[in-house]
Amino acid sequence: MTFKPLPALVLVLLAAGCAQQEAHSTPSPSAQSGVRISGAGELVVYDRALAPAGAQASATVDSTADGTLSSLNVEGFLPNRIYGAHLHTNACGAKPDDAGPHFQHDHGQVSKDSEVWLDVKTDAEGAGSASARHGWALTPGHAPKSLVVHAQATKADGTAGPRVACLSLE
Template sequence: MRSRLPYGMLSLSMLVALVATGCSQSTAGTATPGAPAVAPVGVAGGGQFNGNDKAAIAYDRALVPKSAQASLTAESVGNATVTSLVVEGFLRNRAYGAHLHAKPCGANPQAAGPHFKNGHDEVWLDFRTDGNGIGHATTRHDWQLDPANLPQSLVIHAAPGDSAPRIACLTLHRR
């Protein structure tokens, strides 16, 4: 979903709520008749990288302006997990790397620990911003998040892939 509204008209939280609602509704009714219901499992996080938000930490101000913000939802329903990321206020027309990590954010970029994995699978959300600094990414996996082992952060890298420097981190919380 690409926003055609001028920058700032559609708030980040409203956009993420729309994406999350759409994802939840699109997976409703997928349970097998007679099978036990599986409760949705998920994580979410959001914040502005302005230096005042402890859940959203910027490590590189040249690539993550104080106006930058991000919001992420990951939800499992049945045997499917949909993860959606929306960012705005980032540098215009630029590619960034992003993926989920095993530990919460900290003052040091390495605090988020290793990549979050489900078996050998990882959740990658690399994105490219448009001319207004807005970007988004959505992934779908055919597995369910384990409530005992949830991702705890989203790390944003200076470029797609995991070898580029970590430039920002968003702490996630169980939904």
């Protein structure tokens, strides 16, 4: 029996079928198990002296079985200043306390290992960024709902002064 090469059109159709099948395949279990929450834009502002009109932020929290990476970018804040920033349990509201307490991975443990502290130092234009990595994973039922910017850098006891602004996360 002699092998005859397949016509080019048959090869193209076979390749297209394989590509289509690959595009519709189910993601791997690790890709399905991740949690991503984020928010961006203008903030709910509680103190215009520390978060002037036009102050904005974006925050993203990506969590997989391998851990959680949280990142924050701000602009339009006061220049050359350190702000504390933490993830909180509730969405933003009209009053500063509406965002609830700091989100804690280990309930009752106040530390940078259990909470997400994203202190940010602004540059001469009032922009800055911060990130934090943790070895634990979020679950859809146990995830923060907001990011709160505080008036001061975070101290060892987790306090960072009054709440300046809030960004809801979804």
